[in-house]
Amino acid sequence: MRAFLAGVLLAGCAYQPSSFRSETQFLGQRATTGCLDIAIERRDRSTVGEAVLAYSFGNRCDRPVIVDLASATVIGRRTDGGSLVLHPYDPRREIEPRWLDGRAVGRETLAYDAGVTLVDICVDAGSIPRAPMSSWLCFASQPQRPEVP
Amino acid sequence: MLLSMLLLVLPHEEARADSVDDDLDALTPPCLGTDSEVVGYRKCTPYGAWSLAVDERAIFVAYGMTWRHFGDATSHSTARSTTSSSSTESIDALVFVERVGVTLSPGAFAAFEIEMGNFAAGSDAESHDIVVGGLGAFGLRGHLASLTLGGELGLGYRGYSEPHTYELVGELVLEARGRAEIWLSPWFTIGVVAGSSLRRHGDWMAGISLGFHTQSYAGER
Numbered sequence: 001m002r003a004f005l006a007g008v009l010l011a012g013c014a015y016q017p018s019s020f021r022s023e024t025q026f027l028g029q030r031a032t033t034g035c036l037d038i039a040i041e042r043r044d045r046s047t048v049g050e051a052v053l054a055y056s057f058g059n060r061c062d063r064p065v066i067v068d069l070a071s072a073t074v075i076g077r078r079t080d081g082g083s084l085v086l087h088p089y090d091p092r093r094e095i096e097p098r099w100l101d102g103r104a105v106g107r108e109t110l111a112y113d114a115g116v117t118l119v120d121i122c123v124d125a126g127s128i129p130r131a132p133m134s135s136w137l138c139f140a141s142q143p144q145r146p147e148v149p
Numbered sequence: 150m151l152l153s154m155l156l157l158v159l160p161h162e163e164a165r166a167d168s169v170d171d172d173l174d175a176l177t178p179p180c181l182g183t184d185s186e187v188v189g190y191r192k193c194t195p196y197g198a199w200s201l202a203v204d205e206r207a208i209f210v211a212y213g214m215t216w217r218h219f220g221d222a223t224s225h226s227t228a229r230s231t232t233s234s235s236s237t238e239s240i241d242a243l244v245f246v247e248r249v250g251v252t253l254s255p256g257a258f259a260a261f262e263i264e265m266g267n268f269a270a271g272s273d274a275e276s277h278d279i280v281v282g283g284l285g286a287f288g289l290r291g292h293l294a295s296l297t298l299g300g301e302l303g304l305g306y307r308g309y310s311e312p313h314t315y316e317l318v319g320e321l322v323l324e325a326r327g328r329a330e331i332w333l334s335p336w337f338t339i340g341v342v343a344g345s346s347l348r349r350h351g352d353w354m355a356g357i358s359l360g361f362h363t364q365s366y367a368g369e370r
Contacts, residue, residue, distance in 0.1 A: 014335045014365075052187060062335065062370040067200070089189045098200035102365035103335045106199030109186045 014103040017060035022105045026056040029137045031125035035061035036100075038125045042139035043109070050089065050111040051076065051121050053139070057128070058105040065129050068097040069108060073124035073134075076114045086112040086121065117141070207252035207368030213358025215264065215342070217242045217280070220351015239351065241269040242280045246356065250286075255369045260286045260301070268309075282307035284322060292369060297330040297338070323347040324354070335365030 013023065020026035020037055028041025039056040053074070059065050074086040088095055088110040100106050112121070119141055126135040185191045219240045243266045250260030264282045288301025303326060308319040326344030333339060338360040346352035 054186075062366050064364075064368075089187075091189050094196040095188060096197070098197040100200055101335075102370060104199065104365065106197075108188060108196065108199075111187045111189060 015058035015060070015105050017058075020056075020058070022058060024056050024058075024105045024107045026058070027054065028056075029139070031135045031137055032060070033126040033133065033135045034129040034131040035059055035063075035065040036067070036125075036129045038128060040123055040125065040137050040139070042121060044141065050113045051086070051118055051141075052109060052111045053121070053123065054107070054109045055128075056105070056107045057100065059100045059102055062102040064099040064101050066097055067100045067106065067128060068130055069110060069128060070095045070097060071127070073127040074112060075122045076112070076118040077120050077122075078114075078116050079119055084114060086114055089113055205363065207362065207364035209248075209250050209252075209258075209260075209360050209362045209367060211246075211248040211250075211338075211340070211358040211360040213246045213248070213340075213342075213356050215244050215246050215266075215354050215356030216269075217244060217266075217354045218352065219349070220353075221349060242266055243269055244280055244282070246358065248358070252364075252368050256289055256291060258288055258290065258299075258301075258367070260288070262286070262303075264307075279310050279317075280307065281317075282322065284324070286326070288326075288328070290328070290369075292366065295332045297328075297332070297340075297367075299328045299330075301326050301328065303344075321348065326354075330360065332366065336362045338362065 015022050015037075018032065018037060020030055020039055026037070026039035028039050030037070030039045032038070037058045037060055041054045041056075043052045043054055044050070055069060057067060069088065070090075074088075075083050076086045077083045089112065095110070120138055121141075122136050122138040124134045125137055126133050188196050219242070221239070244264040245266055246262055246264045248260055248262035250258050252258050262284050264280070264284075266280050267278045268280065282305060284303045284305025284307075286301045286303035288299050290297050290299025303322070303324045305322045306319055307322045308317045310317045324344045324346055326342055328340055328342045330338040330340035340358050340360060341356070342358065343355045344353065
């Protein structure tokens with residue numbers, strides 16, 4: 001029943017390749033890799049102290065495509081110039097590779113806690129659909145808003 | 150009123166700061182005041198809700214209207230009409246059809262449908278005639294751009310009652326059909342169907358339908 005309702009709601013709302021536009025807003029930097037159009041926006045939250053990335057993706061193809069945010073390559077660069085691999089905050093172990101239906105769209109917002117201040121974060125958008133080619137998008141740190149006392 | 154709302158919201162805000170605490174989670178009203186969209190903090194929408202349709206088998210639901218022609222109307226004596234092109238008496242019926250099906254593998258599907266209607270001739274406001282049926286079908290189909298062509302074999306049961314009686318007369322139905330559908334979107338089709346009975350000479354059907362699919366292009370591309 002849920003699948004049927006989803007199908008009814010999706011009827012007539014097919015994602016148009018390269019449009020980066022649907023009922024889901026595609027904010028941030030954009031990349032096209034394999035069957036996926038991906039937009040990523042950095043939205044650090046001062047109250048949490050983590051790097052937050054908002055992913056929007058649309059399937060350019062008629063067939064399903066894998067979206068693997070669990071093992072997407074995300075690199076953070078520290079103020080001392082060193083770098084570290086970042087993993088998403090996932091206390092419920094719910095982030096896993098999922099299939100995105102043909103011409104469908106999706107959106108997820110993930111938090112990455114590096115434990116240190118990061119100058120910038122780079123994401124290999126090509127690793128999200130497990131494409132053979134890398135497609136790096138980098139995001140500088142955002143100015144932190146002062147905490148409200 | 151305002152105070153009670155605050156009391157409901159405040160405990161939740163505290164729990165959100167430590168979302169791994171199962172005890173606090175159990176006391177927190179689910180979804181109330183959850184404005185976070187970050188995985189691990191949000192509570193209302195699970196991760197991957199956008200992939201729901203692909204996790205399940207591709208299902209389709211279709212609604213349509215079918216015109217049925219019965220070449221030999223001897224079993225429907227009071228509802229019959231005579232066609233000018235044939236020496237045998239025939240009768241027509243208009244039925245509404247609901248059809249639910251599933252993709253078994255790429256290119257193969259199974260479906261079950263029910264139909265209900267009445268005879269086109271011999272009916273009036275006082276009539277009780279009805280045509281009802283249930284049928285299971287297995288078919289094969291292929292895609293050509295936005296067009297899907299397929300054939301199917303259906304087996305089921307159809308019952309009739311005549312205009313001024315309540316008696317239901319039934320029979321086994323075995324039909325061969327051809328279908329053509331146009332994809333208006335990856336999840337929405339409009340189609341036509343035509344078929345013929347394999348048991349009764351001269352019985353044929355033709356109809357139109359609207360289809361909704363849980364996976365794009367029936368999960369076959």
